[in-house]
Amino acid sequence: MACPICKKDSQPQYRPFCSKRCADVDLAKWLRGAYIIPGPPLEDLPHDDAGDD
Template sequence: MTCPICDGGTTASYRPFCSKRCADIDLGKWLNGVYAVPSQDAEDPENAAVQAERNLQIKHS
């Protein structure tokens, strides 16, 4: 198995990556939206975020 970031050999402690550096690069890609899981939901994400915020405010009032 090779590291999906640098194609180097993997190590057991960071599998499927070769090092903490490559694992952190991969995490950064997820957090920055480079990777995304497709959704079948037609709902607009911005509207969903606004509605979730409103729901939180109502519950904490």
């Protein structure tokens, strides 16, 4: 399996990454919000006010 960051062969101790560096790069992308799950923006979704009393 190739590392999703640099495309080198992954290492078992860091799977699916090849190194701690690539794992940290991926974590930083998540923390910065660089990865986006497709879908409508949250403000466009209908609100469920039934349980807010």
